[in-house]
Amino acid sequence: MMAAPSTDTAATTASPASRVLSLIGHALPWLIAIGFYFVAGGSLSIGTQIMIWILFAMSLDLVLGYAGIVTLGHAAFFGVGAYAAGLFSIHFMSDPILGHIFAVVVSGVLGVISGALILHTTGVTFLMLTLATVSIIYEYGNQARWLTGGDDGLQGMKVGPIFGTFEFNIFGQTAYVYALVVLFIWFLISWRLVKSPFGRSLDGIRQNPRRMRAIGTPVWWRLLAIYGIAAAMAGSAGALLAHSTRFVGLSSLSLLTSGIVTVMLILGGTRKLYGAFIGAAIYYLVQDSTAKFSPYFWEFIVGGMLIATVLFLEGGLMDLGRIGRRFLARFQRSDAP
């Protein structure tokens, strides 16, 4: 698990102390995730849910954070992945691994096709096309009751044991480990991607697509590639949701789902991968703790947090440390004579 940071060139050139710090920082979320398995008891399924949303938010980070593609249609891939996994288990076979791969392929292909249609547009037009995409798929899912069960959701999923041995049990231990492993695999892939020349070129495209085109980067192809990969990843998160709950709701395809995952990512901070971890966890905790006062209060709080994040905290919660240091520095400066 600690292999990931050692590939980071920034970490190898830094001082030993900060290297150790960064190693701890990288290990921390995974240690928490492993530790939670042993201490959670009955609330293990919350951990599974959080990891599913982390994966979903991380996939959005690739398109929105790194490539700068402002989309509101990302739920389409999440929902299609969930339905693909669900339908596979009902109509073909119950093996979750094969179903998962099927879901990843279906949503990845959908991402490539829809991306190829719309990625030449920019700005508000692109935004509207992503809205139209997710709305078309949502309305189709609502209409095609014979396939999806309409707004009752997809029921009757049969999920077999993983590798033929690990049954999904009532305590959700298998589901938790399954989600953790899938999340870790995707994290490694994403980490590799964003540190690669390909990831760097996405960074450039976000900042100045015209200049990137001028120096010979095939901008459209790069955007299409990341759009497809992120779609596959979102589909993977959807498949995890379907397998762990044995149910797919129509809401997984809705615009609100797109909104929620964006909120998570922005709260945590974009372009850091770990932002998704913090954002999804905080979102869940806030939703859980405020739901006691009123069933709708969380929406109010989340909306407020979003407004505050945009106005005062552009880098999300991951930025709090840096802002704190800057504040401290200013404080010390004004203290000096």
Next chain:
Amino acid sequence: MLSFGLTILLDGVSYGMVLFIISVGLTITMGLMRLVNLSHGSFAMIGGYVAGYITQAGGNFYLALLIAMIIPAILGGLAEVTVFRPLYRKGELAQVLLTIGIVFVATASITEIFGAFPYPVVFPDYLTKPIDIGFRTYPAYRLFLIGVGGVVAIALWYLIENSLYGAKLRAAVDNPRMARTVGMNVNVLFTGTFMVGSALAGLGGAMGAGILSLEPSYALKYVVLFLVVVIVGGEGSFKGSFVAAMALGIIDTIGKYFFSQAAPYLLYVTVFVLLLWRPQGLMPAKSVA
């Protein structure tokens, strides 16, 4: 057959009028301030709930409409001064996020105050009855929508084309820096325009409650429609958004009559194809008119 066609036309036009009244504020703010405002539907929703509250308490319908314009105008003005102004210089992403945040806050507040169920506006008796229009009887409510929508459209057209305010607005859209240089107070102009847009949204939300029913999810559910009107018409294009609103109203109505199975996604498929064909909208305009 002809009378059936006319019925569809009237249904489509009255629906389109509601879309137009609500969206016209959005097209001006998106064209003028380059602000991607997903919270526009919230102002329409607030107007609708205000009118619903007053009419359910037995208040006068027209007074309710007036207040349904005033309250969103005040809220819109406040929002413009406090949260939207810092947004103009930021990118689309920040604008989308902040305005979604406003949608969440508005939805939660409305649910908390009025409950999660649909909330009706009580229309006066003479509007709920059908009246004879020659070849058939037709709901007076929809004729009322067409009438008010027509008046609003003409008034706005006059305001933008022939008044000093309209001239300033068009100037500020074309070149805000130049407009500042010649001494216009562009900030006040923006705030005023935002208030007018929000007031119209409130009016549309209140009047159109018989078509776009009021519920807390209103703000998120219908904002896609309003944005579609703006984008399909061409950002900042007043005529374009009128044409787009009518077209969408009629297409959606035809879809409901003939392809009730496919109706919901027929609209979005149309939009999808239209935007691929004309990414800048039907009537791309640099200026408001």
